[in-house]
Amino acid sequence: MGDFDRQTQMKHGFSHIQWMQNFYAQSMYSDIKLIIKNKRYAVHKSILHMASALFRRLLNDNIRVLEMDSKDIREISVSKAIEFLYKGTIEELRIEQIANIVKLAELWQLDKLKDYCYLFVEGIFRDNSQVSQRLGDIDNYFINNFSKITTNIRFLNLSIENVKQLLSSDGLKVSSEEQVFRGLSQWIKYDWINRKKDLYSLMTCIRLPCCSVSFLLEEVRALCCESVEECQLLLDAILWHQFPQKRASLKLMNSDFRNIDKRVLILGGNNNEISGLIEMYNFNTNSWTDFFKIDINITFFLAETFKNNLIIFGGWDTKENRLNDKVYSLNLHTKQLTDLAPMNKNRSNGTSVIINERIVVTGGHDSLIHPMDTVEEYNIIENSWKIVASMNESRSDHASVVYKEKIYVFGGISASGDNLSSVEVFDPNANQWTMLRPMKWKISDLYAVVVNDSIYCTGGYNGTDFIGQVEKFDPSSNSWTDVSNMPVKDSGFQAIYHNEKIICFGGWRNSKIQVYDPAKNTWKIIGECSNRRNDYVALLLERNF
Structure with missing residues (x-):
């Protein structure tokens, strides 16, 4: 292509862009209404379709109105975002608008808009050295790009107050706490003579228990050798790992993972074709990706995550056509699968919970497909199983949760094959089960x-049909309250509590993602699962992999 052709092509493209801008300004030929906070924007489906994968997934030929999530999004941010979609630039953009526009860009998956905002901030950095001290105005940029800016001269020149504020942020976007410490190390070493006095106060902002022991002994120890206080922090972090019983006394140890892009792993289910496929759901983007496919021939298994490992146990061996007592560990970093100590009993259709670094498995089917009352406990550190007190009733296809270091189980199928309404609680310290007030309905699955301080029991099967009833249990008063029903009745699904909402994924007969807001007592459907699953496992990840 010659220069003449290129210039002609560019002029042709610019002409089309200008016409689309005119169409938007005059609301001409718009084929979809975008609704945000009850305000309607007449836009063009083709423009939205080109903007992001989210819009491509939501739009189809028949849709004429699209209402988008707008929590905490300002009207000016919506206007600026739409302006960018049509122009590729934003006129009269101001620094105080950036954080909210970036939040909208993340919500709508507008990666080019995010990049535009970050470049805008970097341009201000170059033009005004004082801006780098105004962390309150540009915190979203630093938080979302921490790994990129730790070697930037503007970050290295931040004040101690700004660095402390940044390192203390729950929303810091990092793949690991080690990354946060390395950022601290970069800042300290940039002016070691004058800054080493600030090391201890900044160290208290690092979630040291979230770092591996090897990292603590190598990189953290290499930097923290100047004061007794710093050495004590390092020692406490190692004690946190090695002696779990001492954790309550380690008051400066913040072990909470930062509120990064939390994701859910979905695996297993009554579907041989996808039972080994591990999918990952991203809350922020409402999107699915394939994470890994494990080479095991089992369904109806249980699984839990611990640190960097996915622990899988029990289930039905589809190759040998029998129940399984095997236990596997999948390293989520290396994707390496290893064998662990087997369970004491073969079982499927039970439930599991993690409590005090132990996995407790309750009930399920035995080899004759009869519900069981047996309970066993797996010591993750010692890689060993032991039998603990049995439940008062045999049950399979039930529900279980941990609340205040006790295990509560609900409903299920009894030894006689009938549905149960019974509820019981297990005290690990006393090794004893106690019956509680039953549910209103007899429910399994x-x-x-x-x-x-409440436990919500959602959906299930009543023996003849799927149900959408939801009951709320108050452990302190041992009482039940009805709340709003699910929009789609189903069973065999799993749910996650995230961002103060309950998110339910699919089930036996649907693939909807249903969200319950306990504060408003309302449900809504926000999307679809990429594959239909039932009797599967869903696990909330506390870090990125």
Whole structure:
């Protein structure tokens, strides 16, 4: 292509862009109404379709109105975002608008808009050295790009107050806490003579228990050798790992993972074709990706995550056509699968919870497909199983949760094959089960979620049909309350509590993602699962992999 052709092509393209801008300004030929906070924007479906994968997934030929999530999004941010979609630039953009526009860009998956905002901030950095001290105005840029800016001269020149504020942020976007410490190390070493006095105060902002022991002994120890206080922090972090019983006394140890892009792993289910496929769901983008496919021939298994590992146990061996007692560990970093100590009993269709670094498995089917009352406990550190006190009733296809270091189980199928309404609680310290007030309905294949000081039991099967009833249990008063029903009745699904909401994924007969807001007692459907699954496992990840 010659220069004449290129210039002609560019002029042709610019002409089309200008016409689309005119169409938008005059609301001409718009074929979809975008609704944000009850305000309507007449836009063009083709423009939205080109903007992001989210719009491509939501739009189809028949849709004429699209209402988008707008939590905490300002009207000016919406206007600026639409302006960018049509122009590729934003006129009269101001620094105080950036954080909210970036938040909208993340919500709508507008990567080019995010890049535009970050370049805008970097341009201000170059033009005004004082801006780098105004962390309150540009915190979203630093938080979302921490790994990129730790070697930037503007970051290295931040004040101690700004660095402390940044390192203390729950929303810092990092793949690991080690990354946060390395940022601290970069800042300290940039002016070691004058800054080493600030090392201890900044160290208290690092979630040291979230770092591996090897990292603590190598990189953290290499930097923290100047004061007794710094050495004590390092020692406490190692004690946190090695002696779990001492954690309550380690008051400066913040072990909470930062509120990064939390994701859910979905695996297993009554579907041989996808039972080994591990999918990952991203809350922020409402999107699915394939994470890994494990080479095991089992369904109806249980799984839990611990640190960097996915632990899989029990289930039905489809190759040998029998119940399974095997236990596997999948390293989520290396994707390496290893064998662990087997369970004491073959079982499927039970439930599992993690409590005090132990996995407790309750009930399920035995080899004759009869519900069981047996309970066993796996010591993750010692890689060993032991039998603990049995439940008062045999049950399979039930629900279980941990609340205040006790295990609660709900409903299920009894030894006689009938549905149960019974509820019981296990005290690990006393090794004893106690019956509680039963549910209103006899339900199996339900799911339970802890929300603050209540436990919500959702959906299930009543023996003849799927149900959408939701009951709220108050452990302190041993009482039940009905709340709003699910929009789609189903069973065999799993749910996650995230961002103060309960999110339910699919089930036996649907693939909807249903969200319950306990504060408003309302449900809504936000999307679809990429594959239909039932009796599967869903696990919330506390870090990125």
